[in-house]
Amino acid sequence: MASVRHAEFVLERGDDVWVWDRDGRRYLDATASLWYANVGHGRREIAEAAVAQLERLEAYSTFGDFANEPALELAATLADLAPMPARVFLVSGGGDAIDTAAKLARQYWSQVGEPDRTILISRTAGYHGTHGYGTALAGIPANREGFGPQVDTIQVPHDSIEAMHVEMERADPSRIAAVFVEPVIGAGGVYPPMPGYLEGLSELCRQTGVLLVVDAVICGFGRLGTWFGIERWQADPAMIVFAKGVTSGYLPLGGVIVCERVAEPFWTTPGGPVLRHGPTYSGHPTCCAAALANLALLGRERLVERGRDLEGALLDALAPLREHDAVAEVRGGTGMMAAVELRSDVLDTQAGAIAKVTGAAREAGVIVRPLGRAVAVSPPLTATPEHFQLIAQALDHALDSLSASLSGTR
Ligand SMILES: Cc1ncc(COP(=O)(O)O)c(C=O)c1O
Known part of the structure; x- marks a missing residue:
């Protein structure tokens, strides 16, 4: 509570997989808010x-x-x-x-x-x-x-x-x-x-x-x-x-x-x-x-089935992140939900590493969720493989900026 008191991220409107903040910036909602916007926003x-x-x-x-x-x-x-x-x-x-x-x-x-x-x-x-x-x-x-x-x-x-x-x-x-x-x-x-x-x-x-x-x-x-x-x-x-x-x-x-x-x-x-x-x-x-x-x-709209039909595509889109220095594991493949977990040494040496990744992804226009040692991805069931690519790109960029700040502190 204390850390966000003067820095709220105020959202104003939503449409399908997208939400907009009060300054009019658009974000891909890669978490379906708190895992719930299954049909997308604005229906x-x-x-x-x-x-x-x-x-x-x-x-x-x-x-x-x-x-x-x-x-x-x-x-x-x-x-x-x-x-x-x-x-x-x-x-x-x-x-x-x-x-x-x-x-x-x-x-x-x-x-x-x-x-x-x-x-x-x-x-x-x-x-x-x-x-x-x-x-x-x-x-x-x-x-x-x-x-x-x-x-x-x-x-x-x-x-x-x-x-x-x-x-x-x-x-x-x-x-x-x-x-x-x-x-x-x-x-x-x-x-x-x-x-x-x-x-x-x-x-x-x-x-x-x-x-x-x-x-x-x-x-x-x-x-x-x-x-x-x-x-x-x-x-x-x-x-x-x-x-x-x-x-x-x-x-x-x-x-x-x-x-x-x-x-x-x-x-x-x-x-x-x-x-x-x-x-x-x-x-x-x-x-x-x-x-x-x-x-x-x-x-x-057969959205229920999509959670299974697209589980492989979501994991495939995120899987290359396994190659990243800071990443320990990419989990998923059962349903439209996945997590990218950071390596223990990164979490130990870099205070707030997860928050840095979610922050940089948001800067890149994608909302992902911090989960202790990992970031979570669980987009609306209307999301497509093209959206999964945008999520993967934003995470790749966010992990790169984490690595850059890590080498700066070494
Ligand atoms: C698996 C699970 N059970 C229960 C709850 C609690 O639901 P609520 O936050 O609506 O009280 C949550 C919330 O995230 C959940 O993920």
């Missing part, structure tokens, strides 16, 4: 759907028996798209949805007579938002530290199914409620899963009864080329958490796809257990109307 259809709903019924609670048409239609649409028979719980964003899934997992076990199942497992480098449970689940230590005592969680190395198995046994599976997993880790550095990892984890969950919660907040709605990302692997989620691409960010919305088994205690018997959990804007009709218009666009 009139979504604005019109939101305005029409604002004029009809801007907002109304969905507590008790209250409902509204856009919320009902969105829940039905998402349940149809889900990879398992499911109910849908709507909230305002990804962090809300993670907290919902975590509380639902623990309450589910309590309702079915296993109240000791309270522990939640997450993976190193994982990111699950900034709410209470999401903070406790953080696999990036800095995001968890300094907030005092939190709920019981265990962090397991993200790339080893064996480590997951060992940790589950050590903690005792009958005390574990759920494991949270991003199909491709996003904010923690863009790590596609090791071959067989997600299938192995799903099988481990089946054997131990632990609920598999897939965090598809980044990976959903086309980012990995399917509606929820996880369909690419043989896995059987108990819940799928979504947000971001469900509206492409035009209005805030998130939610949880809940398999029938987990929904059942709260759903089947009138007078049965009530899940005492519900944020004010759950099922907000205007946000749901924007989501429906966004889903229609994703489907009509």
Whole structure:
């Protein structure tokens, strides 16, 4: 906060993959803002759907028996798209949805007579938002530290199914409620899963009864080329958490796809257990109307499939950066997301190296995202291979200026 106080980068307008600052300079949005502008910026259809709903019924609670048409239609649409028979719980964003899934997992076990199942497992480098449970689940230590005592969680190395198995046994599976997993880790550095990892984890969950919660907040709605990302692997989620691409960010919305088994205690018997959990804007009709218009666009323009069709082209465009002195690794190839990680000695000797790269790329007209040791690229799904070349050129230029400043300091 202190560093940007007098240096805000103020954006004013957007159109498809482009955004403009208040001085009229144009930038390629190579991050789809925070991984969410899947259909690109400035889509009139979504604005019109939101305005029409604002004029009809801007907002109304969905507590008790209250409902509204856009919320009902969105829940039905998402349940149809889900990879398992499911109910849908709507909230305002990804962090809300993670907290919902975590509380639902623990309450589910309590309702079915296993109240000791309270522990939640997450993976190193994982990111699950900034709410209470999401903070406790953080696999990036800095995001968890300094907030005092939190709920019981265990962090397991993200790339080893064996480590997951060992940790589950050590903690005792009958005390574990759920494991949270991003199909491709996003904010923690863009790590596609090791071959067989997600299938192995799903099988481990089946054997131990632990609920598999897939965090598809980044990976959903086309980012990995399917509606929820996880369909690419043989896995059987108990819940799928979504947000971001469900509206492409035009209005805030998130939610949880809940398999029938987990929904059942709260759903089947009138007078049965009530899940005492519900944020004010759950099922907000205007946000749901924007989501429906966004889903229609994703489907009509075949943007969901593009996340997979173009994953190779994005990685190919960035791969030559591996030859650069300052680069340790270029990761990607699973969905339209990638990361360029800098070498440890560069990160150690050059304070703020990542910020220098993102700053120089922005100077060259391309917005990329700093992620600790790497810069991330995740353009709107409307981006083309020509845009990928522009991104690669800007990064190449930014890495050159980093190297030039490095040799200046030697
Ligand atoms: C994988 C993942 N889960 C959860 C969240 C939290 O979502 P929100 O920022 O909408 O609360 C994010 C946000 O970036 C995310 O990337």
